[in-house]
Amino acid sequence: MAKIQLHRILIPATELFRKQGGRTLVMRLEKNANASKTVISGYLDKIRSKSSPRESAIPQESLKERLPHLGPWSILWLSVILLLGGTGLVGMLVLTTLPPLPNCQQISSIATDSERLYCAQMDAESGSLDQIVKAVDVVKVWPENHPLYNEAQRMMGNWSQDILAIALQRLKQGDLKEALAIADKIPENSPVYPQAQVAMKSWQEQWQQAQEIANQFQQAVKSQNWSQAWKKLEFLLQSTSEYWRSSKHAQLTVQLAMEKQAWQQFQDAQDLAKDGTPEQLTSAIALATKVDPKSYIKGQAQAEKQKWSRSLLDVAASSYKSSDFASVISVAQGVPADVSVYPEAQDWIHLSRAAKVAVGQNPLAFLDALSSVRQINRSSPLYTEATAKENLWKSHLKDQIQLQVANVVASFDQPMTLNLALEQAQQIGIKRPGRRESQALIASWRKAVQQIEDRSTLATARQLAQRGTLESLQTARSNASKIAIGQPLHPDAQTEIAQWNKQIEVIQDRPILDLARAFARNGDLNAAVETATKISYGRALSSEAQVAIDGWMTQIEIAQDKPLIDAANALAEQGRFASAILTASQVRPGRALYDQAQAAIARWQTELPPPPRRRYSPFTTNSQTNNALPPQ
Numbered sequence: 322m323a324k325i326q327l328h329r330i331l332i333p334a335t336e337l338f339r340k341q342g343g344r345t346l347v348m349r350l351e352k353n354a355n356a357s358k359t360v361i362s363g364y365l366d367k368i369r370s371k372s373s374p375r376e377s378a379i380p381q382e383s384l385k386e387r388l389p390h391l392g393p394w395s396i397l398w399l400s401v402i403l404l405l406g407g408t409g410l411v412g413m414l415v416l417t418t419l420p421p422l423p424n425c426q427q428i429s430s431i432a433t434d435s436e437r438l439y440c441a442q443m444d445a446e447s448g449s450l451d452q453i454v455k456a457v458d459v460v461k462v463w464p465e466n467h468p469l470y471n472e473a474q475r476m477m478g479n480w481s482q483d484i485l486a487i488a489l490q491r492l493k494q495g496d497l498k499e500a501l502a503i504a505d506k507i508p509e510n511s512p513v514y515p516q517a518q519v520a521m522k523s524w525q526e527q528w529q530q531a532q533e534i535a536n537q538f539q540q541a542v543k544s545q546n547w548s549q550a551w552k553k554l555e556f557l558l559q560s561t562s563e564y565w566r567s568s569k570h571a572q573l574t575v576q577l578a579m580e581k582q583a584w585q586q587f588q589d590a591q592d593l594a595k596d597g598t599p600e601q602l603t604s605a606i607a608l609a610t611k612v613d614p615k616s617y618i619k620g621q622a623q624a625e626k627q628k629w630s631r632s633l634l635d636v637a638a639s640s641y642k643s644s645d646f647a648s649v650i651s652v653a654q655g656v657p658a659d660v661s662v663y664p665e666a667q668d669w670i671h672l673s674r675a676a677k678v679a680v681g682q683n684p685l686a687f688l689d690a691l692s693s694v695r696q697i698n699r700s701s702p703l704y705t706e707a708t709a710k711e712n713l714w715k716s717h718l719k720d721q722i723q724l725q726v727a728n729v730v731a732s733f734d735q736p737m738t739l740n741l742a743l744e745q746a747q748q749i750g751i752k753r754p755g756r757r758e759s760q761a762l763i764a765s766w767r768k769a770v771q772q773i774e775d776r777s778t779l780a781t782a783r784q785l786a787q788r789g790t791l792e793s794l795q796t797a798r799s800n801a802s803k804i805a806i807g808q809p810l811h812p813d814a815q816t817e818i819a820q821w822n823k824q825i826e827v828i829q830d831r832p833i834l835d836l837a838r839a840f841a842r843n844g845d846l847n848a849a850v851e852t853a854t855k856i857s858y859g860r861a862l863s864s865e866a867q868v869a870i871d872g873w874m875t876q877i878e879i880a881q882d883k884p885l886i887d888a889a890n891a892l893a894e895q896g897r898f899a900s901a902i903l904t905a906s907q908v909r910p911g912r913a914l915y916d917q918a919q920a921a922i923a924r925w926q927t928e929l930p931p932p933p934r935r936r937y938s939p940f941t942t943n944s945q946t947n948n949a950l951p952p953q
Contacts, residue, residue, distance in 0.1 A: 425439075425440035425443050425444070434463070434467070434468075434469055435469060437459055438459070438460065438469055438472065438473060438476070440459075441455070441456035441459040441460060441476070442456065442476060444456045445476075445479075445480050445483065448483075450484065450487050450503065453480050453483050453484055453487075454484065454506050456476075456480055457477055457480050457481065457484070457506070457507075457508060457511070460473035460474075460476065460477050461477060461508040461510060461511070474512060477508075477510075477511050477512070478511060478512035478513050481507045481508075481511040481512070481513035481514070481517065482513055484503060484504065484506055484507055484517075485504055485507065485513060485516070485517055485520065487503055488500045488501070488503035488504040488517075488520075489520075491503060492524055492562075492563075492564060493563050493564050493568070494564070494568075495564050495568055495569065497524060497525070497528050500524060501521055501524065501525070504517050504520065504521050505521070523561075524562070527560065527561050527562040527565070528562060528565075530560065531557060531560045531562055531565035531569070534553050534556050534557055534560070534565075535553075535557070535565075535569070535573065537553050538550055538553035538554065538557075538573055538577075541553060542576070542577060542580050542617060543617050545580075545584060547577070547581060550577050551577070554570060554573055554574060554577070557569065557570045557573070558570060576615075579613050579615070579616060580616050580617060580618070582613075583612045583613045583616035583617075583618050583619070583622075584616075584618050586608055586609070586611055586612050586622075587609060587612055587618050587621065587622045587625075589608055590605040590606075590608040590609040590612075590622070590625065591605070591625065593605040593608065594625070594629050597632065599633060599636050599652050599655070602629045602632055602633050602636075602655070603633065603652075603655035605625075605629055606626050606629050606630065606633075606655060606656070606657060607655075609622045609623075609625060609626050609629075610626070610657055610659075623659070623660075626657060626659075626660055627660045627661060627662070630655075630656045630657070630660045630662050630663075630666070631662055633652050633653070633655055633656055633666075634652075634653070634656065634662055634665060634666060634669065636652050637649045637652045637653045637666070637669050638669075640652065641669070641672070641673060644676075646673040646674070646676050646677040647673075647677070649669055649670075649673040650669075650670050650673050650674060650677075653666040653667070653669040653670045653673070654666075654670065664698075664701070665701065665702060665703070668696075668697045668698075668701045668702075668703045668707075669703065671693045671694060671696045671697055671707075672693070672694060672697065672703055672706065672707055672710070674693050675689070675690035675691075675692075675693035675694040675710065675714075676690070676710065678690045678693070679710075679714055684758070685757075687714045687715075690710070690714050691711060691714055691715070694707045694710055694711050694714075695711065723745060723746075723748070723749065724745075724746065724749070724758060724759055724762065726745060727742040727745035727746045727759075727762065728742070728762070730742040730745065731762075731766050731769070734769065734773075735773075736770055736773055736774075739766045739769055739770050739773075740770070742762075742766055743763055743766050743767065746759040746760075746762050746763050746766075747759075747763065768809065771808060771809075772808065772809045772810060775804045775808050775809070775810040775811075775814070776810060778800060778801070778803060778804060779801055779804065779810055779813060779814055779817065781800060782796075782797040782798075782800040782801040782814075782817065783797065783817065785797040785800070786798075786817070786821050786824075789824070791825060791828050791829075794821045794824055794825050794828075795825065797817075797821055798818050798821045798822065798825075801814040801817055801818050801821075802814070802818065823861040824861075826860045826861040826862065827861045827862060830856045830860055830861065830862045830866075831862065833852060833853070833855055833856055834853060834856065834862055834865065834866055834869070836852050837849045837850075837852035837853035837866070837869065838869065840852060841869075841873055846873045846876055846877050847877070849869075849873050850870050850873050850874060850877075853866045853869055853870050853873075854866075854870065875913045878912045878913040878914065879913050879914060882908045882912055882913070882914040882918075883914065885904055885905065885907050885908055885914075885918075886905065886908070886914055886917060886918060886921070888904050889901040889902075889904040889905040889918070889921060890921070892904060893921070893925050893928075898925040898926075898928045898929055899929065901921075901925050902922050902925050902926065905918040905919075905921050905922050905925075906918070906922065
């Protein structure tokens with residue numbers, strides 16, 4: 322009777338697991354690991370709810386009366402059934418535990434097709450065309466007998482729709498070629514392939530029809546047939562292509578407005594030029610320059626600008642004859658740079674400015690005038706006039722001969738010749754035009770004389786430094802320091818002084834470093850370190866001393882920490898890994914054997930026994946079950 326009663330209790334639970342396991346307990350990827358806990362707990366609640374009616378159907382008093390009468394065989398069967406039920410529950414928990422998601426960034430070559438399909442879906446969800454095409458490439462080669470073929474076809478259809486949408490977006494942006502190239506990426510075995518082919522054909526037909534209307538529009542604009550152009554724009558509004566109906570229509574509308582404006586500007590410019598005055602011609606040229614370079618009327622406007630610019634130069638020539646140089650410059654500046662007579666206009670400006678400056682009758686004015694007039698090329702119509710003016714202005718520079726002679730004398734760069742040049746320049750009186758230039762030359766030559774003297778001083782210091790003794794180097798440094806700041810050779814002197822300072826430091830610090838190395842050879846590393854540290858940072862041998870100190874400190878640390886490593890290894894050989902780890906941990910970070918100690922610790926930690934795990938009863942309460950589930 323006990324078996325019958327226990328069978329009545331357990332059958333509903335096992336039957337529910339059999340039915341629900343065949344239909345509902347299907348492995349699914351869950352983004353939230355806690356969902357798996359909820360699923361498991363839910364099924365356990367269903368088991369209890371299903372079994373509770375039958376349990377309640379068994380009188381509690383009857384069970385209490387019958388269970389004490391169970392014999393040994395009944396207890397054995399009860400234990401077996403409990404064992405089997407517990408095993409089934411543990412199996413269900415294992416099966417419902419979610420597997421880890423594949424790493425799509427580093428997909429393995431031995432990954433399953435389901436993992437590849439999952440990663441392809443992840444790529445496609447990015448929305449990037451390249452990633453979507455990459456996802457399609459994964460599944461398009463799968464045969465029809467592939468277990469995931471139907472799912473792959475469904476996904477490839479969705480992805481192909483995405484590709485087609487991107488292609489349509491490119492089409493709306495006016496790039497038909499790119500749109501067709503993108504749509505052509507949809508493979509032939511995609512469910513969307515026929516739809517894509519129909520769409521591509523439709524796009525091409527729409528584009529061809531709209532392009533023909535646009536060509537007719539351009540012809541109407543060229544002939545200034547504005548009404549016909551407007552009609553063509555209205556035809557475009559009836560196009561089935563959204564790009565031609567909106568973006569391109571707006572673009573052509575802007576072009577039509579621009580062409581009408583350019584034509585109006587050209588007409589206004591022609592009206593202004595009819596008076597022929599310099600002011601009106603300049604205004605007409607300025608207005609014609611505003612004509613949009615993309616307009617069809619631009620070429621005609623450019624030809625008119627050329628004619629009006631020639632008229633301005635005729636006015637400039639007349640003003641030059643009357644010595645009205647300011648008017649010449651003003652009129653010539655009205656000639657734009659994009660006409661062929663622009664170089665001639667610039668020559669009129671150079672010549673007029675030179676003549677205007679030369680009125681000042683001073684050397685600088687003549688130099689400026691010569692500089693301006695020399696910019697006129699031989700091929701210019703004004704070259705003859707410019708040459709005549711240049712010869713005239715050169716005659717005013719004869720008073721500069723004395724300075725030229727002085728320059729020649731000073732060019733020998735000797736103290737005697739420089740002093741002679743100074744005497745020649747000093748003879749130019751205060752009221753002479755070359756006075757300012759002579760004073761500048763005098764200052765320059767005095768600096769050259771000082772440079773020669775400093776050069777001699779520096780050469781003497783270098784000869785002393787070549788002896789290489791401490792006294793000679795110090796004397797050389799003292800002599801070079803006499804070259805004052807601001808003198809031409811002051812930077813060279815400072816460079817030599819810095820080099821000699823290094824040599825002096827080497828001579829002073831070499832015995833200290835040699836003594837430290839002697840201590841180290843005798844095994845007294847601490848004395849070696851203490852001695853070497855006497856060499857201050859920044860001195861010539863400080864780097865060499867620091868390298869030696871680092872080496873000796875490493876030896877000291879190895880000598881101090883090697884016993885700890887050896888002791889830890891000995892403990893590890895005895896299987897006392899925890900003690901070995903504690904011993905090796907005494908090696909502090911930054912010391913020579915720290916990395917070796919850490920590597921040993923990492924190796925020994927893998928040898929430590931795992932912590933004990935608790936066992937859980939399959940017949941715990943709901944709250945106990947939730948607490949017993951391992952963290953996901």
